[in-house]
Structures are given as structure tokens and as C-alpha cells.
Amino acid sequence: MNVVLAKTDTGRALSDSFALARARLPGAGKVADLRRQAFDAYERAGLPHRRIEDWKYTDLRVLMREVLPLAAAPDRAALTRADAALKLHAIKSVRRLVLVDGVFAPKLSDTADLENGLGIRTLREVLEGGDAALQAQLFTPDNSDSMVALNSAMVTDGLVIEVADGAVLTQPLHIVHIASGGTPAAMFTRSLLRLGKAAGATLVESYIATEGAKAYQVHDSLVISIGDDARLHHVRLIEDGREAFNISSAVVTLGAHAHFNTFGMTSGASVSRYQAVVVFAGKGSRVETNGVNLLNGRQHADTTLFLDHAVPNCASREIFRAVVDDRGHSVFQGRIIVRPGAQKTDAKMMTRALLLSDEAEADNKPELEIFADDVTCGHGATTGALDESLLFYLRARGLSETEAQALLIQAFVGEAIESIVNDDLRELAIAAAQRWLAARG
Amino acid sequence: MSAVQETVDRVRRIDVDQYRYGFETLIESDKAPKGLSEDTVRFISAKKNEPAWMLEWRLEAYRRWLTMTEPKWARVHYPKIDYQDLYYYSAPKKKEIGSLDEVDPEILKTYEKLGIPLREVEMLEGVVRPEGERRIAVDAVFDSVSVATTFQKELKQAGVIFMPISEAIREHPELVKKYLGTVVPTSDNYFATLNSAVFSDGSFVYVPPGVRCPMELSTYFRINERNTGQFERTLIIADKGAYVSYLEGCTAPQRDENQLHAAVVELVTLDDAEIKYSTVQNWYPGNSEGKGGIYNFVTKRGDCRGDNSKISWTQVETGSAITWKYPSCILRGDNSRGEFYSIAISNGHQQVDSGTKMIHLGKNTTSRIISKGIAAGVSQNTYRGLVTAHRKATGARNFTACDSLLIGDKCGAHTVPYIEAKNSSALFEHEATTSKISEDVLFYCVQRGLSQEEAVGLVVNGFVKDVLQQLPMEFAVEAQKLISISLEGSVG
Amino acid sequence: MPLLEVRNLQVRVEEREILHGLSLVVNKGEVHAIMGPNGSGKSTLSHVIAGKPGYEVTGGEILFEGEDLLAMSPEERSAKGVFLAFQYPVEIPGVTTMTFLRTALNAQRKARGQTEFLVPDFLRKVRKVADSLNIPMDMLKRGVNVGFSGGEKKRNEILQMALFEPSLCILDEMDSGLDIDALRVAADGVNALRSPDRAVVVITHYQRLLNYIVPDFVHVMSKGRVVKSGGKELALELEASGYARFDDAA
């Protein structure tokens, strides 16, 4: 039975579906209560639609229509297919942690010889037997967003990673979400990364599918806490199958004098939404959040960022670039709030969209909400086509039209990609962008 | 005397609540019974001697309104309005005003106090005026009715129709029928629908093809009665190749209770026509504790219906307890142009949610938005704007700059732009900044001898200069003074 | 009575002491030069005299014609005749230089109980001063310092000084950014103001300026103190040997 819109005839069926899946969902007692509450919240609101201001440009009642049933745990065949896919997306010298159809796959993962201060467990373990504080932290994401609520209710597995005070990891962590591509199904995952004081880490997340995977849905969420003086470099690459849905949420909290550098690129999936909340909870911290959407066909990708400057003396920089071809639709919503008393906040956001076809669409909603006066805040947004005079200049120097376009597009997304701190990861993102350009022909 | 000094002197002369238009005019009035029902709508229509089609139009709107709910999306908060506790019609008692001499002298005095000359003679002969100074034709609306329209004869010679809309409904039904509700449909939004049902007066302007209106037209709105909503309706049509500049000003007495103002303004430009619409809005903002003040829920929209036509909105918003207002342009004709220049100042407990919509439908349409928001006291000031280019609007261009200035750390300034491009040849540029007045700049000014208050006034006037320049001269001077007055007491 | 007397001044900025007991006496009719390495506190001193917020005076006093200057607001000091030509003049967008000059001049006059200038008189006066400083009137129609070159900003400061006729002129590195001709013109402007009722304090790094504006006294500042004072020959000494030998003294 599929999980469909709430408040319809199928409302009962929906509850049944949750009841049915429940036996497979880890955690009892308090955890089960939290799931129940989350599910009630989802049921009340149903799939988000355009009348919900935050979802104005991504109406899931139109785009998604229904939530697919929970994916079965991967069997041997699924794992074999996943292994083949992994080889194509391997990244050198990282510690790989693999989730196949929403379930941790130890055989495909690399959990041996953990560096000092690094602890890795599965979400299932923590929900079934973990300490209450960790469980509570796992359920901090706000259920007032119904997709977060659904994720809270249905989550089956994920990773719980802890980096001790002062531990600075040299090896990047790489969480890979793979859809094995069997029957159409939904996977619900949630991961937690906790960085202690003065800790350091690099986290990469990839979303991929096996060759020829059909429609599937990824419902993922991530909870990150960055301790005082700690730093996290974070890269997300959405290269899901072309029929996939990917709805991901992240909640990031920074302590004092912490640093968070994050970059996200979406070139895959049919419909995707990444919504992140970044909360400055300690003074003197800095965040750079950058992103690129590379879309064609009928792809729809929505990046919604919310930066919460709750304390003084923090800085944030957002750079976003969208390249939209065919009938693609790119959405960027960036909201910056500066709360009362958050003086000396320095927040800047720049979003630019490049439309390559007459039917492409780009919607931008950069928002400033400011309650403190001693701040410098600003945003800029531009939308347009490739600059004809630049194209001409390049062609006059002997480049073909496609070459000239490719060069300009690369330069356009370059500024966002350049911000990736880790050299290998930056190369990876550049390569992914080049693949997209090459496929364009 | 320098402008800044003049401002400061002026501020000293006004009372603690800083509102110099807060007096009340004691006259007898003719009111509809309190509350809203079909009977109220019929009463208003009957008072105006309206034809049956107009009554039908109103009733349809009223029925529609009953099914609607008040919008909640704006960043403004206010207690629930009891629509049954309001008067929907109030007119000065003296009926059938034939000439100015028949206008209640109290009302004339009111307008004199407000600095709005209604006597043409005075305007022409009273003072020696510099060569070439423009004259302004005024339509004065007092509570629900228009009390005087000046320069009618001269305008008639040029073929320009400028009269209260209640008269236009009787005298030019074909024009009113053709255009009323075509830009802001009766079903548009809660407040516009309410207005459609109960509007009592407002101005009507028609400028015939090829005519450049020989003078500025102006309407001056004044709410006087207690518990009275003001629902005026303005309709301006510039026919092919015509041009008109229209000014609107508003004030209200100082009262403890809130007063509702829900106006609708519709502008239509045909091929090659242009309308320039300027507003200086100075409704009573409430006292220093946030008590009283006008709720200003206004729907203003222009339709560039013809090719190469242009509509330009300029607004200086300093008054009202709550402002909910988005003067917009529908750029339907090819090569049409929309402009929005805005200064929105909030102080005390004021809440402003204002901005514009530029809807690009025709080819090669252009728009420009310059918004300056200034928040002081414990006020909240939001810019909300939509720029959208539809599939067929090839070559659409928009430039938007919205800057906010915060004075003090108890207020809020917010920017909520929606930028939607649905074709690749659209070119949009948007930039927004929020800051406070630089300490270094203030110090520079005081080092040269200015007081803190003067320095702030000077910097603020510099900040809004781009917009002030868009106003007709007479208004610009008035607006500049108003800005400094509105910010009085904001630096501590 | 000295025009300006700084006694044992101690100043802190954000918890850090910048001036550690600085003293200086300036009499009417005198020209003083203050020299010293970067960061020695020259601008800080000028800011404190003008009353810039953000500085905490933790000790000492400043007397202006015998009155407690520190008790006055910046605009009162300005009206009393304290003028500071800034090392880094700010830009004020949207406010034309002309409007600014008139507003400031009249504010000062009013504070002194003088009548305000009428527009034609004012224009005449500005034109005369601008001409003498080779400043085109067109420049005055632009926003204050907006889009001015470094040298133009400095000239605008000198223009204001000449227009306001202050009794104490403090010039913080007025020579930086000026070309050689502009420097001469600006110096002439300063010299024209020299009078028995007025004093000038020039802060500079270069002896060259002192060839044009010849000082009566030269002070060397180092690490927040005046470490040596002398006649104009001290500047020549400095030019030859640098500041190194004063470091110990501080």
C-alpha cells in the first residue's frame, strides 16, 4: 500500500501502511512515541504544496503525488548490483560507508582501523540500544515541515558518526546512498555527525543508483553538530537516476569559532529538493554554503537554505549557480535571518541562473530578515542567457559554438566549485560538471 | 535656511506624537447605519444615484467577499478587524454641492490647514508665483465623498475628464463600464473585493488620445469620521499617446482606535500612453505606544495594455499603523515599461509590508524597481516584490535595487523578493543591501558641526535621493520634510 | 592661555591602550608638525581631540582655550573651531557636496549665535575658496567624496577648512595622495589661514610637506607618546636617520 496524501479517502490506508512498516522500523518505547508523533504531524499536513510558502515552487502534490512503499532490505542480488555501481563512483582515499536501499551495507563499507577519536555506528543500533541523549539529538529536526516529519516517522537506517574533542580526521568520510533499482520503492535514512570541540572532518555524500534503476524515492536527513573551534568540510553530489525523487533535509548547528564549508551539486534525479537549516549558536563562526544545479530534460531541482544568525559576530557567504537547459526548472530559496542582538553579522548571498533554452525556468527567492542594526547584509540575484558578445569573442578565436558555451558554463559554475577546500573533492565536482557538459554534446 | 534646519525647526513645532495633521474637523455628517450587509451596499449605491448595473456589480462583489478570508501572508500583525463595527459611508451633511461656496467652510478650513488649496482664485492670485510654475487640479475626498474638484473647466477644454468617480458612473457610464474592474477584478483579493462592494468615491480620469494633460492632477484624501472605513476607488485611463501625472496625498485625525482604509487604484495605458502616479502617504501612524493609526490595505495596479506604454509608480510611505500595499504593473503591451520607486519609512510601532509586482507578458518589456526602506523605533519594514517573465515575454528586462537602513537595534528590515524567469532571453538583475548608517559618516558630519539628528536627516535624505528625484517638484520638497519628521526621535 | 593643551592623555581602544600619557601644548599663531611611524597613534590623537566615539580616555585631559574639550560633543567642538581634516575622508552618497557645505557651515554659525549665510553669499564664498584651491565647481555638485580620487578627497577637506575658518586645524596626512602641484596649492591654502589667532597641527610622514608649511615645532611620536620635540630641523634629522633611534626612548 502506498503512502498517499493525507486527508483523503486513502487516509486510513496511509495509517495502515505505517502500521505495517512499523514492525521493520528500529527502536521501541520513547523512539516509537517520537515516530508516532512525527507520523501524526505528517498525516495532518500531507505532502507539501504551493500554498505552503517554503514549498511555493516545489509542489509535491503535483510533482510527486504519492510516497512509495518502504523498500525491502537489499538481498544478495541487490548488493551485487550496488557493488558494480560503487566502482563507477569510487573516490580515492576516502572511508566509504554505504547505504543500499536505505540499509547499511557492512560488506561494501570500510569500517576497519578507525582513526583515533572516530566512532561509527548505524542508526539502527543507536535507535535500538543507544543512549537517550543521542536518540533525542537524532529527532531534533523540526516536524513542522511535513517531509521532515515523514522522514522522522519512517527512518530505517543511517550512520551515527562521532568525532571526539580535538580529533582531526585526515581521511574524508564518504556516505554513499545507492538505490539498487529493483521495484519502485522509497528509502528513509537519517545520519548524524557530531564533531567535538576543536575537531575536524571532511564529509562527502553521494546519491547514486545502479545502471538502469527505475523510479525510486530517497528521503534522507542529516543532523550535524559542530563543536567550538571545530571545522567541517562537506560536499554533496546528487547523481541519482533520471526517474528518481530525492528529498533531503539537513540541520547544522555550529558552536563558537567554528567553521563550516559546504558545497552541493545536483545533476541527477527527476525531482529533488535539498533543504538545509544552519544555526549559528556560538559567536565568531563562519559558514560558506555554495551550490550548483545542472539541469536538463524535465528535471526539477530545489535548493532551500536557511541561515539563522542567532548570535553576534558570525559571517556567512552563499554562492549559488544554476544552469538550466531544455525544460528544466531550478529553484533557489535562500533565507537569512539576523536575530535581535546578533550584531556584527556579516551575511552575503549571491545567486545566479543561466538559462540555456527558451523553455527553461529559474526561480529565485533570496530573503533577508533583519532584526539587528549593526550588520552588513546583502544579496544579489541575476537571471539571463549566455552573453552573446562573449560567445562571439570565443568563436572568433576559433572555438565551436558548443565549445564556447561549455567554456562559459564552466566559468559560470566555477566560482561556486572553487570554494571547495579539499583538492580531490574539488576535482571530483569539476569532473561531475564536465560529465554533464559532455552529455549535453 | 537649509532644508535640514528647516526640518528640525518644524519638528520642534509639532506635538509629542509628531503628527501635524492630527486635528479633527467638527461637522455634521450623514452616515450609513453601522455594519455591512446587502442593505449597506444598496444604501451606498442609492446615495450615489447609481444605475442598476453598478448596484449589481457591487452586490456580486459583496457576495464574493462573504466567501473569502483575510490574507495572512504579509509580515504584519494586528487584532482581528470587526467588519460589523464600522461605518461604510459618511458624508458631510450639506448636500448637493454645486460650487466651492457651498462647501462647508469647516471643510475648506481643514484643507487649508493641510496646505491643500481648493480655491482656484487663491491659487492663482494669492501669491506671486515664479514664472512657469505648474498648477495642480485637486479632487478633495473627505471621508466617503468628493467635496471639491478644481480646474474642471480648463481640463474640459483639453478634453480631459477629471471628476469624482461617483459622477463619472452617471455621466460617462460607457467609459467606466469598459474599464472598471478590468485591472483589479472584483474577485482579486479580500480587500479589493470589499472595496468593490462598498467604495463610496474617488477620482476618475480619462485623457483622450494624443492629449498631454495640461496640469498635474491630484486627489487629497482625508479620513475624519470616527469608526469609518474609507474605501475610495480611483480609475485612470490614458488613451493612445496620452500623458498624465497624478498625485495622491492622505492624512487622518489622531484617534485612539484604528481606522480602516482599503482603496483600489486602477491604471490603464493604451498604445504609447504614459501615466505617472505619485503618492505621499501620511495617514496617522498611531501614537508612541502603538495605539490607534490607520490600517492601510490598498490594491494598486497598472495595466500597460498598449504597446510602448509606460506606467510609473512613485511612493513615499511614512504614515499608517499598518501598510499593505503593492503598486504593480502588468506589462502586457510589447515594449511597455513599468517603474516602481519607493521610500517606505517606519518608526514607532508601525508595520510596513510593501513592494511591487512587475509581470512581464509582452515582448521587450522593461521594468525598474528602486526601493528604499528605513526602519526606526520598534517598527517592522518589509519589502516584498515579484518580478516574473512569462514564456512569451522574450527580451524582458528588470533591474531591482532595494536597500534598507536600520536606525536603532529594536526594529526590523526585511527583503522578500520573488524572481521568476520562464524564458532564456529574460535578463534580471536584483541587488539588496541592509545596513545601518555608518558611524564614520555620522562622525564626519558632526565633526563639521552638524548635530546627530541633523546628520541622520542628511544621510537619510541622501539615501532616498534616487526616489525623491522621481517626484514632481512640489511633492519632493514636502516629502523631504516629511521624512525627517517621521524619523524625529529615532536617534537616542 | 594655550589654544590646545593635552595633558598626560591615556586612551584605550577595545581594551588596548594606544596612547600612554601624551602631552602637547599648542599656542595660537603656531604651526606644529607631528611625525612618527605607522601605528604610533597620530590619528588616534587627532580623533580623540575631535571627539570620535569608540575611544576610551582613561587618564589625562584636553583643554581648549582653557575649557574641558572632552566634556563637549563633537559638534560643539566643531562650532568652537576644532577642525580635523581626516586621513581617510568618508563618502556620503546622495548628499551633494554643496548641500553638505551649506548645512555644516550654517550649523556652526548658528551654534556660535551668528546669522546663517544666505544662498547667494554662500555661493560667492564657496566659489572664491574653490577657485583659490583649483577645485572645479562641478565637483561640488557630486555626492560628498563619492567617486572622488584620493587626491580630490583631500582637496575637499582643505576646501572645508578654508570655508569654515576654524581656530585649530588638524591635518592628518593631508599630503598623502596629492600630486606635487595639488600639494603646493593645498599648502598655500593652509598658509593663507595662518594667523595670530589660529594654530595648525600637521601630521605627516614626509619632510617635503614641511618645506611648504614651515612648522614652528616638530614632535616625534612613537608607541603612543611624544618622545622628542624640537624645531623644524628635527624633521630633517628624521628624514636622514629614520625613527629607529627613538624606539628605545619610547
Ligand SMILES: Nc1ncnc2c1ncn2[C@@H]1O[C@H](COP(=O)(O)OP(=O)(O)OP(=O)(O)O)[C@@H](O)[C@H]1O
Ligand atoms: N578601532 C581600533 N581597534 C583596534 N585597534 C585600533 C583601532 N584604532 C586604532 N587602533 C590601533 O592603534 C594604533 C594606532 O593607530 P593610529 O591610526 O592612531 O596610528 P597612526 O600613527 O595614525 O598610523 P599611520 O601613520 O599609519 O596613519 C595602531 O596599532 C592601530 O592598529
Ligand SMILES: [Mg+2]
Ligand atoms: Mg594615521
